[in-house]
Amino acid sequence: MRLVVLVSGSGTNLQAMIDTLHTGEGPVEIVAVGADKPCTGLDRAGAAGIETFVVAPSEHADRAAWNRALQRAVASHRPDRVVFAGFMRIVDAEFEAAFPGAIVNTHPSLLPSFPGAHAVRDALAYGVKITGATVHEVVADVDAGPILAQVAVAVAEDDTESSLHERIKTAERELLVSTLDRLSRGAHGSGEPRPRP
Numbered sequence: 206m207r208l209v210v211l212v213s214g215s216g217t218n219l220q221a222m223i224d225t226l227h228t229g230e231g232p233v234e235i236v237a238v239g240a241d242k243p244c245t246g247l248d249r250a251g252a253a254g255i256e257t258f259v260v261a262p263s264e265h266a267d268r269a270a271w272n273r274a275l276q277r278a279v280a281s282h283r284p285d286r287v288v289f290a291g292f293m294r295i296v297d298a299e300f301e302a303a304f305p306g307a308i309v310n311t312h313p314s315l316l317p318s319f320p321g322a323h324a325v326r327d328a329l330a331y332g333v334k335i336t337g338a339t340v341h342e343v344v345a346d347v348d349a350g351p352i353l354a355q356v357a358v359a360v361a362e363d364d365t366e367s368s369l370h371e372r373i374k375t376a377e378r379e380l381l382v383s384t385l386d387r388l389s390r391g392a393h394g395s396g397e398p399r400p401r402p
């Protein structure tokens with residue numbers, strides 16, 4: 206299974222994928238890692254000898270042009286799946302349609318609770334006692350799409366956004382890797398597409 210992974214930040218989810226899936230021994234090959242800006246995630250890919258690319262919004266006239274450029278860059282690597290592993294940009298419906306049912310995102314909450322860019326902060330502010338991570342298929346709506354897997358993480362009394370996020374990320378990395386492993390072996394996700402409420 207050829208993967209193109211998109212990142213924006215520290216890339217610890219990517220590193221977990223490199224360490225456990227991109228070993229040359231299983232069916233998964235990370236053929237390229239892309240980002241919207243230079244970041245540690247890209248450095249991790251480079252260190253593992255994986256091809257990298259940057260498609261920066263600032264270098265394109267508008268969002269649509271950026272989306273098309275990103276789509277072209279990803280498609281040029283002929284991926285079976287595209288993984289958003291901490292990719293902090295929203296792609297448009299055209300991008301999603303170019304890789305139908307093949308884009309996987311990881312999100313640090315139990316969706317459909319706390320979608321968006323501040324999921325951990327929002328969960329903490331709401332006062333939930335259990336949160337977690339979700340790996341799901343990407344559809345045109347943000348943080349929506351069939352859920353492939355979830356893991357629960359308890360919120361501690363003295364958690365800060367960063368301590369809680371670190372604990373979620375530990376569980377999230379395992380969840381992402383095990384879900385991609387399952388997908389690479391041809392198994393279906395636990396969540397078949399279902400009607401939305």
Ligand code: GRF
Pocket residue numbers: 212213214215216217218219246290291292311312313374377
């Ligand atoms: C993850 O929690 C991801 O779900 C969120 O940002 C974090 C990325 O972490 N969108 P990393 O870059 O993989 O370390």
